[in-house]
Amino acid sequence: MLGALIIVFREVIEAGIIVGILLAVTKGVPGRGRWIAAGVAAGIAGAALLAVFADEISHALAGVGQELFNASVLAIAVVMLAWHNIWMARHGRELAAQMQEVGAAVAKGSRSLAAVAIVVAVAVLREGSEIVLFLYGLVIAGGASTSGLVAGGLIGLALGCGVSTLTFLGLVRIPGRYLFGVTTVLITFLAAGLAAQSVVFLQQAGIVTVLEGTMWDTSAILSDSSLLGRVLHTLIGYTDQPSGMQLLVYSVTLIVIFGLTKAFAPHSPAKRPMAVGR
Amino acid sequence: MGLPFLKELAFGVGALMIGLLPVLAPAARAEDSATVHLSLKDHRFEPAEPHAPAGKPITIEIRNLDGTPAEFESKTLRVEKVVAGGGVITVQIRPLAAGRYRFFDDYHEDTTEGFLIVQ
Numbered sequence: 522m523l524g525a526l527i528i529v530f531r532e533v534i535e536a537g538i539i540v541g542i543l544l545a546v547t548k549g550v551p552g553r554g555r556w557i558a559a560g561v562a563a564g565i566a567g568a569a570l571l572a573v574f575a576d577e578i579s580h581a582l583a584g585v586g587q588e589l590f591n592a593s594v595l596a597i598a599v600v601m602l603a604w605h606n607i608w609m610a611r612h613g614r615e616l617a618a619q620m621q622e623v624g625a626a627v628a629k630g631s632r633s634l635a636a637v638a639i640v641v642a643v644a645v646l647r648e649g650s651e652i653v654l655f656l657y658g659l660v661i662a663g664g665a666s667t668s669g670l671v672a673g674g675l676i677g678l679a680l681g682c683g684v685s686t687l688t689f690l691g692l693v694r695i696p697g698r699y700l701f702g703v704t705t706v707l708i709t710f711l712a713a714g715l716a717a718q719s720v721v722f723l724q725q726a727g728i729v730t731v732l733e734g735t736m737w738d739t740s741a742i743l744s745d746s747s748l749l750g751r752v753l754h755t756l757i758g759y760t761d762q763p764s765g766m767q768l769l770v771y772s773v774t775l776i777v778i779f780g781l782t783k784a785f786a787p788h789s790p791a792k793r794p795m796a797v798g799r
Numbered sequence: 800m801g802l803p804f805l806k807e808l809a810f811g812v813g814a815l816m817i818g819l820l821p822v823l824a825p826a827a828r829a830e831d832s833a834t835v836h837l838s839l840k841d842h843r844f845e846p847a848e849p850h851a852p853a854g855k856p857i858t859i860e861i862r863n864l865d866g867t868p869a870e871f872e873s874k875t876l877r878v879e880k881v882v883a884g885g886g887v888i889t890v891q892i893r894p895l896a897a898g899r900y901r902f903f904d905d906y907h908e909d910t911t912e913g914f915l916i917v918q
Contacts, residue, residue, distance in 0.1 A: 528906070575868065576883035584889050587880055651870065654881060655906045658867035661884070725878050727891030730856075734893075740874065762874060764893075 714758020
């Protein structure tokens with residue numbers, strides 16, 4: 522039971538943090554609960570499918586199907602996070618300030634919510650498929666009693682939801698006028714970390730073969746498999762032995778998203794140019 | 800979600816694909832790469848300490864003889880890949896400096912440990 526609990530919790534942390542951040546980011550946007558719940562549901566369904574077809578996916582595309590799938594879903598999450606950040610830079614202030622045109626805000630808000638739902642689905646999908654495979658393995662191995670397994674898994678899952686809630690509650694304590702800036706920075710680092718993770722899969726597939734050397738090894742100081750290491754891994758993409766390519770992609774993603782978010786942000790909410798409104 | 804969103808989405812994905820093109824172009828691995836064969840039985844790697852030459856790209860093939868899924872993982876080799884029960888996978892490893900590189904099955908880290916000995 523403890524084994525199931527630990528593994529499930531370990532996998533759930535990342536998805537939990539991401540969902541918590543996105544809940545805080547979309548605070549005040551009407552209909553966000555439905556969208557995020559839909560993202561979670563789609564992620565769980567996808568995770569089950571992924572686990573069932575694990576072997577087939579492995580053999581697809583000349584044996585690198587698993588890597589390309591992981592790299593692609595991570596890349597989609599990065600694009601969605603970037604797009605959401607830019608969108609929030611343009612319209613977020615109005616939403617946060619609860620300005621008039623509620624009708625327009627709802628319509629606009631749901632567009633950005635679709636991006637959020639996709640990111641949630643990707644996070645749940647990636648962590649969820651590992652949980653499904655692990656639990657399935659325990660079931661057919663028959664080592665643990667099924668009830669103990671289910672209990673362990675459920676407690677692990679509940680702890681993960683706890684992480685989500687803590688992240689959300691921690692973030693929404695930040696005063697409204699700072700929350701927007703904080704979440705923009707959080708999302709940018711989150712996206713850069715996911716982009717760097719996606720590079721690992723392309724390297725493993727033998728598709729990216731340049732700059733593969735390890736830049737540094739801080740595993741003795743802070744291992745990225747420790748609890749703090751895992752949290753930092755999700756939040757800022759901390760890796761204890763990054764390759765040069767990971768570092769490069771991480772930096773480029775950071776710069777591009779920060780740059781685009783800045784470029785699209787109105788200089789003053791009052792003087793927002795009409796041309797950018799869609 | 801309306802058409803504009805779909806357009807933006809399509810544009811974003813398209814831009815991403817174009818960005819990825821250079822890296823997706825057929826990666827010609829050096830001909831002289833080394834291959835290491837591993838098998839998993841009763842959650843143990845066989846051989847537990849395979850050898851590989853330094854300075855050459857390495858292909859590791861893992862055959863899972865157990866009925867349960869495993870996840871071949873190594874921090875230092877930078878790999879993480881699921882092997883279904885009874886399945887076979889291969890992973891590509893960059894040219895390595897001499898040393899011992901630890902790997903394990905993420906689902907049974909307590910019993911499955913191995914070291915790739917590069918010399």
